[in-house]
Amino acid sequence: MHAFALLGYFQSYQLSWSYLFDQLVAGVTLGSLYGLMAIGYSMVYGVLKLLNFAHGEVFMIGAYIGYFVLVALGGALSPAVPVALLIFLMIAAAMIGSGVLGVAVERFAYRPLRKARAPRIAPLISALGVSFCLQQLASIFFTTQYKQYNPFGLSGGTLTTPWHLGSFEMSWMQVFVILMTAFFMLVLWQLVTRTQIGRAMRAVSFDLEAASMMGIDVDRVVVFTFFVGSALAGAGGVMNGLYLSNTWPQVGFTVGLIAFTAAVVGGIGSIPGAMVGGLAIGLLKSFAIGYWSSAYQDVIVFCILILVLLIRPSGILGVPAPQKV
């Protein structure tokens, strides 16, 4: 009887292919968002060897900026402009706002410590302070209530209503999130590999001191890195709001923690690694929610993190760094 108890754990609908496909699509969508966020962690870590705890809050502020643009343009039910333009404006405003916020965080919280050659623990504490500050600011100004994006109202609900392929289903919103993420990834990849500033970024990431001796303006590269990473987080925030339909002051903390896990799992410092890690964690979470329990999803993600760190400490796509003495 006990053996059947385990098998009977799953409902019959959970054992169908279409349910599996649903989890897969949801996982890839969620994973894209995590990946977008993880890139920010990874880029900053690559350049400064700094764990930017405040990145999650930048994401959260981006989500709020998107929400307020949405409200200013009439809300989801009666938008004043075409839906495509509306979403474009939301994402653009959030990217600019978050980018500027990220640069400000770097300027006030991290740069003084870098200049003072503070021990490595100091910027982490500063980052905790920033994260704390931004969360409290959000709860003072925007209240702790959930802000509803209400994406089900956008163009009569066509974006969120799933369409069917046989017995499988997915929605335009999921397609949109996945395609946008792919687009951002492509642009970022071109930026890092093809442009002057991208090359400078890679040089600084390789060796900050040597790069500065070669005439690279390290501060400029750092500001650029923070801007790009934070702008991607802002875009992620808006898409998260559109996909999951709401935002609240603590949204960044939870998502940030998981996105950092994704960055570590993928190999921190590596941009494709962040994306791979994000997808892996997104799929994992989605399957954990679908087949086990939503209460313990973070525990499952965490166990994977521990496993990856123990088996392959430098992550899936990371290169182990030789320690020089």
Add this chain to the structure above:
Amino acid sequence: MSDSTPIVDAPVHDPEIGADEWVSRSGDRTTRRGGLIGRAEHELMRLPGTIRFFAFFGLLALIPVMTSDDYLIRIGTVTLVFALLALGLNVSVGYAGLLDLGYIAYYGIGAYGYAMLASSKFGVHWQAWAAIPTVVGATVVIGFLLALPSRRLSGDYLAIVTLFFGQIFYTLAVQGYKVSLLGLNKDLGLHSANWDVTGGPNGIANVDGFRIGSTTAITDHAYYYITLAAVVLVFAALHFANNSRTGRAWRALNDDTLAAQVMSMRINWLKMLAIGVGAGVGALAGTINGALLQGAFPDDYNTYVLITIYAVLILGGAGSLSGAVLGAIVVTVGLEALRPGTEFSDWTANGRGLFYVTILIVVLTMMRPWRRVLAVLGGTVVFGILLHVIIGAAWPRGVHGGILNSASTFDHGGSMGWAIRHWLVLPAGTFQTGGYTVFNYLVVLLIAMILGLTLLKGWMRDALLVPTIWLAAEVYEARLIEEGSGATRFLLLGAGLIVIMAKRPQGLLGKPRVEIV
């Protein structure tokens, strides 16, 4: 400058681990304070550490004798609990240099463990002498287990993994009211399919006080002395541990793990020991908090509390035991001063007196020479009066507000209240519902100005300091007072952390570390 070993007056030539000797001593010479305060500090530091230790804690022991205000004693107990927490965290973060962000879990396990062993939850009512060692011992074991990843991880990786430990503890505490053992609860002899272990979001209430024999500790005085005794014992024990072979090894580990390993130190064991010892102290603080609050509630053990503990330790100076205690006093009393609606006394209700005195002390101690101090303070007074007159002329209602003396009543507050009303700009109706929300923007402006202060130097900074002090007072009177125990004081705590890190990364009593490349 205090040293990291405050009890023993170390000879000057004793080589100090963790700081470059020459640089730190020459740095000490250039940054040493002058004037009366510097002289007093210097004389104080010449006393043997043992005397300072007993004098300080003796003074703390006298506080309940000097005041009969239960509220003050309760604040004192909370301060001591935070001091205890910071002392424990100091072992892993300050000595061994392991950024343990899961520390909150040990604190929580201590409280929940005690609550389960001494309440009607499971019908067991253990005596304190049995419950405390059991809980602390169990937590040390858990600490050792959770320290296992530190064998392979370091720095930020360890931080994130341990942060997850804290999150998992919180998740388990909140979700632990419907534990289902794979649907086999009934077969395992449990009555319900959802076994309630932690009480979920409501926590465990009606926990016994510490009980020995038939005596139960109930009064605030009792807990004050229990906590003080715990702090004194842990302080002394850690001091001796720090000066032992293990303590030196910990600090060597912090300086250079690889070198320590080459010197044949058992670094993995040392790391686990540091986290384990910290876990034990955290659990001790947890049992005290559980008995003090007569309950264990998940929101007392969340990330905010963790950040507060870190603020305490970092402010005081990681690696310094006396710093941990000082940090606890500054942070707890500071947070309390920013929590209006509680009676301190008379017109100083809402900790208002403390707020102004703190600003005054900071300006007096941080600025030299005297004419700069006078210029800034005088400028602040004149600035406020001018602004009051100008706004009063343009918009009379804008200066008609009273000042709030506690959460419910407001009056004119005597002569000091008169001074405040004629110095600040308090519009009529500030304290009606929603009337104070416009001051939210002043909070943002205040933060921007404080951050701006870190960018400027010389007379420009002094000039900016004048409106900043005035704005801080304005925000306090018009915004914080009304809000009560809300988000703004934590906001200011976060901002304070950033500014402290930027200005003095080693904390108040910490030693500046010189990174040798």
